[in-house]
Amino acid sequence: MTILSFLLSRQLSRNFADQNYKYNDVYHREHGALSSLNTKYAVHWLTGQFCEHRMESMFRRSMKARVRFESRLSLILVALIFGMFAITDYHLLGLTKEYYLLVTMRIVVVSLCFLLALIIGRYGNYFSKKWLHALPLWILATGIILIVPLRPESLTTQITAVVVATMAFFLLIPNLLTVVTFASLYLSVGFLAAAVLFADLSPVVTLRLALLLVMTNIVGFCALLRLENLQRKQFGLLQKERNQNRHLLKEIALRKDLEAQLRMVAERDELTGLDSRSHFMKRAKALLQRSRLEKKPFSLFMIDVDHFKKINDTWGHTHGDWVLTKIAEACAQTLRPTDVIGRFGGEEFIVALPDTGPDNAQTVAERLKKKVAELPLKEEMSEMRLSVTIGIALASTEDADLDSLITRADHSLYVGKRDGRNRVVMNREGAEEG
Helix, strand or coil: CCCHHHHHHHHHHHHHHHHHHHHHHHHHHHHHHHHHHHHCCCCCCCCCCCCHHHHHHHHHHHHHHHHHHHHHHHHHHHHHHHHCHHHHHHHHHCCCHHHHHHHHHHHHHHHHHHHHHHHHHHHCCCCCCCCHHHHHHHHHHHHHHHHHHHHHHHHHHHHHHHHHHHHHHHCCCCCCCCHHHHHHHHHHHHHHHHHHCCCCCCHHHHHHHHHHHHHHHHHHHHHHHHHHHHHHHHHHHHHHHHHHHHHHHHHHHHHHHHHHHHHHHHCCCCCCCCEEEHHHHHHHHHHHHHHHHHHCEEEEEEEEEEEHHHHHHHHCCCHHHHHHHHHHHHHHCCCCCCEEEEEEEEEEEEEEEEEHHHHHHHHHHHHHHHHHHCCCCCHCCCCCCCCCEEEEECCCCCCCCCHHHHHHHHHHHHHHCCCCCCCCEECCCCCCCC
């Protein structure tokens, strides 16, 4: 027993050390990777995009559904507002040639925006179709610029419209900062050039208008840059959290694997795969208690391999271990699934047989003894005949003490070995109850 406990403790320590090494290796490897995430999720200070191209692509893909919906909605809204200004054109121009040109231009712009809203709503994405998202901005900017030569007398109103349109480009219509910046600059420069050419502005007014447009673009740029930066930082934090969760899942899996292995070592005999002595005692006590409550018979076998020391001395411990595994297999094949088999120590095995009376116990033991005798041996061991001695103890319905039952089975085993081995001996105490 002391040797068995020592071997079990040593095996537990070895398995725990191996698993702990693997766990620490994975832990440090994962934490080393986590420490590099700060550079992986870095955002460019000017473009508001991830410095790493792969992360930027992941972010844009994650935004695909939202971008499609918001782009379609905002384009339809902007197109309707742009088209409704035809009413203002009528009040300012009446049914003139310029009015019809403006209405035609607005219809074209609105139609293109509606068409693009449908296309972007179905196919739009930032990672492969940036031009598709840029197109409506350039169309709207061109339409706003063309109003100047057709309605130069309303330049003051148009300046307000350009400021609003610029802010809408930056904040209302979803798009990348780089795309919006170029479209907004095109609108500002084009509008300023058209105003100078067709509205006959003085240098002072031109300078004021230029400063206003510059400030509008700066404010819009900074606002969208901040928004882009925040969105990507949130995405980066989400990815970090997911990475940490994956790491924790790996850690939990390693812990569970370690616990399972430790439980296996504690519950199973390493050589035979049968229940360890402590685990057998736990299961057998539960079976004995249930048999007592249900008033059913309960039998216990103590099995000893005959002349096992001679096997070890003659052919070595390797052959001895092989014999033990073969006998364990014979027990598993002969007994029922409900029977509990354990290695008691050395060359001794122990079996708990619930719902088994004296006659059945005797029959099963004889069958098991015969099965062992028929086991094929290795060629060098052919001169030997393998046999076992089995001691049987029968529990009464009043007997809940497993240790006393083991003592009686062990005594029967001793009697069998004393009388010449290779036999089944039954202690019939409690047999009347069975």
